[in-house]
Amino acid sequence: xxxxxxxxxxxxxxxxxxxxxxxxxxxxxxRGEIVALLGPNGAGKSTLMRAVSGLLPVHGGSLTSGRVxxxxxxxxxxxxxxxxxxxxxxxxxxxxxxxxxxxxxNLAAGGYVRRYRKAEAREVRERVLHHFPxxxxxxxxxxxxxxxxxxxxxxxxxxxxxxxxxxxxxEPSLGLAPKIVETVRDVILDINREGTSILLVEQNAAMALSxxxxxxxxxxxxxxxxxxAAELRADDDIVSLYLGVAPVEGAGQHG
Amino acid sequence: xxxxxxxxxxGIALGMVYALIALGFVIMTKGSxxxxxxHGEFVAVGAYVVxxxxxxxxxxxxxxxxxxxxxxxxxxxxxxxxxxxxxxxLTTVVLATLGVSIMVHALILMVWxxxxxxxxxxxxxxxxxxxxxxxxxxxxxxxxxSVIVLAALLVFFRRTPYGLALRATASHQEAALAQGIDIxxxxxxxxxxxxxxxxxxxxxxxxxxxxxxxxxxxxxxAAIPAVVIGGMDSLIGAVVGGLIVGLIQVLxxxxxxxxxxxxxxxxxxxxxxxxxLVVRPYxxxxxRGIERV
Amino acid sequence: MIRKTIPVLAVGALLALSACGGSGxxxxxxxxxxxxxxxxxxxxxxxVGLLTDYSGPIAEAATSGSLxxxxxxxxxxxxxxxxxxKIVAVKGDTKYDAQQTxxxxxxxxxxxxxxxxxxxxxxxxxxxxxxxxxxMPAMAISLNTTTxxxxxxxxxxxxxxxxxxxxVSWAAEEAGASEDKPLKVASVTxxxxxxxxxxxxxxxxxxxxxxxxxxxxxxxxxxxKDFTAQVxxxxxxxxxxxxxxxxxxxxxxxxxxxxxxxxxxxxxSSSGAWFASLAEPLDGLLDKFYVSGGYGTLTDDVPGIxxxxxxxxxxxxxxxxxxxxxxxxxxxxxxxxxxxxxxxxGDLTRDGITEALKDLTVxxxxxxxxxxxxxxxxxxxxxxxxxxxxxxxxxxxxxxxxASDAAKAWGEANGY
Numbered sequence: 001x002x003x004x005x006x007x008x009x010x011x012x013x014x015x016x017x018x019x020x021x022x023x024x025x026x027x028x029x030x031r032g033e034i035v036a037l038l039g040p041n042g043a044g045k046s047t048l049m050r051a052v053s054g055l056l057p058v059h060g061g062s063l064t065s066g067r068v069x070x071x072x073x074x075x076x077x078x079x080x081x082x083x084x085x086x087x088x089x090x091x092x093x094x095x096x097x098x099x100x101x102x103x104x105x106n107l108a109a110g111g112y113v114r115r116y117r118k119a120e121a122r123e124v125r126e127r128v129l130h131h132f133p134x135x136x137x138x139x140x141x142x143x144x145x146x147x148x149x150x151x152x153x154x155x156x157x158x159x160x161x162x163x164x165x166x167x168x169x170x171e172p173s174l175g176l177a178p179k180i181v182e183t184v185r186d187v188i189l190d191i192n193r194e195g196t197s198i199l200l201v202e203q204n205a206a207m208a209l210s211x212x213x214x215x216x217x218x219x220x221x222x223x224x225x226x227x228x229a230a231e232l233r234a235d236d237d238i239v240s241l242y243l244g245v246a247p248v249e250g251a252g253q254h255g
Numbered sequence: 256x257x258x259x260x261x262x263x264x265x266g267i268a269l270g271m272v273y274a275l276i277a278l279g280f281v282i283m284t285k286g287s288x289x290x291x292x293x294h295g296e297f298v299a300v301g302a303y304v305v306x307x308x309x310x311x312x313x314x315x316x317x318x319x320x321x322x323x324x325x326x327x328x329x330x331x332x333x334x335x336x337x338x339x340x341x342x343x344x345l346t347t348v349v350l351a352t353l354g355v356s357i358m359v360h361a362l363i364l365m366v367w368x369x370x371x372x373x374x375x376x377x378x379x380x381x382x383x384x385x386x387x388x389x390x391x392x393x394x395x396x397x398x399x400x401s402v403i404v405l406a407a408l409l410v411f412f413r414r415t416p417y418g419l420a421l422r423a424t425a426s427h428q429e430a431a432l433a434q435g436i437d438i439x440x441x442x443x444x445x446x447x448x449x450x451x452x453x454x455x456x457x458x459x460x461x462x463x464x465x466x467x468x469x470x471x472x473x474x475x476x477a478a479i480p481a482v483v484i485g486g487m488d489s490l491i492g493a494v495v496g497g498l499i500v501g502l503i504q505v506l507x508x509x510x511x512x513x514x515x516x517x518x519x520x521x522x523x524x525x526x527x528x529x530x531x532l533v534v535r536p537y538x539x540x541x542x543r544g545i546e547r548v
Numbered sequence: 549m550i551r552k553t554i555p556v557l558a559v560g561a562l563l564a565l566s567a568c569g570g571s572g573x574x575x576x577x578x579x580x581x582x583x584x585x586x587x588x589x590x591x592x593x594x595x596v597g598l599l600t601d602y603s604g605p606i607a608e609a610a611t612s613g614s615l616x617x618x619x620x621x622x623x624x625x626x627x628x629x630x631x632x633x634k635i636v637a638v639k640g641d642t643k644y645d646a647q648q649t650x651x652x653x654x655x656x657x658x659x660x661x662x663x664x665x666x667x668x669x670x671x672x673x674x675x676x677x678x679x680x681x682x683x684m685p686a687m688a689i690s691l692n693t694t695t696x697x698x699x700x701x702x703x704x705x706x707x708x709x710x711x712x713x714x715x716v717s718w719a720a721e722e723a724g725a726s727e728d729k730p731l732k733v734a735s736v737t738x739x740x741x742x743x744x745x746x747x748x749x750x751x752x753x754x755x756x757x758x759x760x761x762x763x764x765x766x767x768x769x770x771x772x773k774d775f776t777a778q779v780x781x782x783x784x785x786x787x788x789x790x791x792x793x794x795x796x797x798x799x800x801x802x803x804x805x806x807x808x809x810x811x812x813x814x815x816x817s818s819s820g821a822w823f824a825s826l827a828e829p830l831d832g833l834l835d836k837f838y839v840s841g842g843y844g845t846l847t848d849d850v851p852g853i854x855x856x857x858x859x860x861x862x863x864x865x866x867x868x869x870x871x872x873x874x875x876x877x878x879x880x881x882x883x884x885x886x887x888x889x890x891x892x893x894g895d896l897t898r899d900g901i902t903e904a905l906k907d908l909t910v911x912x913x914x915x916x917x918x919x920x921x922x923x924x925x926x927x928x929x930x931x932x933x934x935x936x937x938x939x940x941x942x943x944x945x946x947x948x949x950x951a952s953d954a955a956k957a958w959g960e961a962n963g964y
């Protein structure tokens with residue numbers, strides 16, 4: 001199992017007394033790979049992200065069965081802070097920066113669990129900013145005043161500040177212009193090339209499958225299909241179901 | 256003119272005390288999303304404990320001892336009651352703090368009785384005269400200590416990881432959690448800071464010629480207009496709001512005593528509070544809420 | 549120290565079950581001696597309700613006061629009681645809380661002949677409508693005209709207004725004030741009804757004394773924490789004497805601030821404005837501070853105090869001496885006097901006791917001059933005595949009790 005960056009076994013989740021949101025879900029993110037998680041709205045993608053990062057209780061959800069492992073360590077019982085320390089970081093859906101804090105402070109907050117010394121913090125920040133040259137000039141700007149694309153960059157950059165082994169990205173292309181989506185895509189690839197494994201949740205299946213090695217398709221809280229990105233791209237059903245309804249800008253980018 | 260300066264000085268000294276209490280309210284509100292109605296009783300506990308320890312210890316140890324006791328009380332309330340009620344909604348939590356306030360008040364009455372006690376300030380009754388204006392040492396100490404505490408707070412929030420984490424939590428709780436910031440610990444930290452501010456405020460509230468009595472908790476209510484005027488989520492607002500309320504009360508007692516049955520200066524901070532709520536609901540310094548793009 | 553409390557409280561609680569509805573029981577019967585008897589009265593005993601704080605915030609003082617009353621009853625009972633009936637104290641614990649007072653009152657209302665004491669304006673406010681409905685005679689420990697004017701409520705000692713008016717008169721005499729040598733006085737009071745009553749008493753007294761003029765009347769809101777404005781006004785007015793109608797914490801604020809601003813008038817407070825613990829924060833500032841007090845202290849050498857000390861030695865030998873026992877003893881004296889007169893008139897119903905209270909004269913045997921309760925809405929005595937402050941904050945008597953013309957003039961002007 002230790003060749004897996006992230007492994008999820010038989011995971012079931014419930015929100016209060018409502019119906020089961022995830023039902024015995026199993027998936028793996030091999031080290032160094034990008035794995036795409038696709039599916040329609042309400043399929044349970046965000047729920048899976050929360051279960052992995054430990055944010056379920058914030059939304060009133062709870063695990064009814066299953067196990068989450070990061071780099072072979074069982075983190076199922078850890079709080080979010082413990083999971084970040086083990087090497088898991090998440091960029092939330094909808095970007096969710098700290099709007100009143102400056103860009104520099106947002107980044108510093110991302111490195112909070114690592115308790116960096118001053119020099120160390122600067123070094124890590126340099127490395128992260130290398131992926132986001134745009135943010136360099138905005139360090140003292142309040143994050144709430146950044147554009148959508150800049151906020152997305154900041155959200156990913158902030159997550160990278162803890163130098164994670166596994167990065168969870170929840171809908172990074174949501175609501176962004178095609179040009180920006182392309183930039184985001186390139187950044188994700190860059191980060192992956194430097195060794196970070198990535199679980200990428202996307203509505204924009206075309207974009208996701210264009211960079212992922214592997215993909216899972218979720219429906220009703222279960223995995224209904226899994227395979228290599230190439231297989232999934234070649235599958236007519238998938239193409240008509242997900243690539244067809246995917247945002248126009250994504251569909252046009254490769255073919 | 257001398258009278259104006261005299262009243263102005265006293266108003267600023269009193270206003271600084273309100274500012275410290277208002278800051279406690281704001282920090283708790285920002286840090287843990289609760290309005291803690293028991294904060295006034297924390298102020299009272301602070302004063303009573305200093306007073307109880309003073310005869311046995313050097314003053315600074317009595318002060319530290321009171322900080323230990325008051326912070327412990329705040330953490331106990333936060334951990335045993337409020338954190339468990341958080342998912343029950345804001346109303347439940349705020350009502351719970353009201354309940355705590357009544358309980359702590361009853362506890363104070365049981366331990367110390369309703370009687371009036373001595374003063375618990377760090378300096379005595381001495382004064383300095385500057386150009387005809389009498390500056391009581393207690394007033395000078397209040398202003399100096401408050402400024403030092405405010406500067407320390409500023410450094411804490413701007414320059415330390417915990418300060419940053421606290422601001423991040425106040426800004427966006429889920430995002431803070433996702434960064435690995437332990438929200439529960441931040442709630443506790445915000446309550447602990449508020450409790451320290453309460454003790455600092457309490458020794459100046461009980462400085463000569465003021466004395467310790469159970470009504471000291473009511474003063475926290477006078478800080479509520481300060482909080483609203485300044486803005487519920489603004490630290491600078493809390494300080495400015497506190498100064499405004501202090502100046503209104505003391506200058507008002509001097510210049511408005513002939514109107515409204517002598518009660519005008521008591522009512523005016525609340526009038527101003529309502530005015531601010533109508534015209535600028537987020538307070539003079541509060542954020543309107545920065546739009547997410 | 550709290551004798552018999554638990555069983556009596558338990559009885560009170562049981563009674564509460566049956567007495568929650570209408571407690572104004574009118575049932576009366578004649579005793580073997582032909583005396584008409586109302587609730588709480590049998591051939592053997594007369595039950596008197598004591599509503600005070602036995603376990604709350606001021607229990608220490610209040611229990612002491614209650615003890616003073618109880619040893620008075622014990623002393624009378626040992627001498628055969630009131631017309632052969634023993635006085636039994638039914639204690640209700642108010643915990644110095646309005647809600648608790650209402651409960652405690654309801655618990656005893658159907659089974660007591662009268663309320664011998666109810667402590668504090670907060671408790672009196674809570675039950676005043678019940679007292680009126682039940683036609684229950686009651687004596688209140690809250691010494692001011694506002695309380696005195698409540699229906700069925702008697703204040704058997706001089707009120708604070710009297711103390712302040714006598715204080716003005718004393719100051720005028722001390723200063724040798726005259727038209728040629730005027731004395732400037734001022735008052736400091738709260739903005740509430742009590743404060744207004746105190747200020748008007750000072751005004752009326754000044755009006756009645758030639759050469760005394762009121763030059764300032766600053767008021768404070770009850771939430772005020774800084775008294776610079778009030779003290780500046782006093783200083784500006786050049787008042788030689790300042791009368792304090794304050795609560796103790798405000799007394800400290802006013803006197804302390806004045807000292808800091810270098811203003812040193814003669815201070816005269818009512819007994820309610822002083823608390824012994826103020827001696828410490830105001831150390832060194834009390835040379836010209838006097839308290840006008842309506843009754844004496846345990847150190848007085850008068851028959852009343854001797855009797856009290858004997859009774860304490862006999863019936864409560866373990867109790868530590870406390871000035872609050874003196875006040876309680878005086879309320880006991882007034883209760884016994886009322887019951888004795890009612891019995892002599894052959895009517896121990898509530899109506900009978902209410903009738904007896906009218907124009908009742910009570911001899912306090914030197915602890916304070918004799919009082920006359922009048923119609924229950926009148927000043928019972930215009931006498932008080934000036935005290936200076938001892939090293940531990942205790943009152944040190946200066947001279948004798950006296951009733952000033954100025955105080956009487958104030959009373960007449962107000963129809964008390």
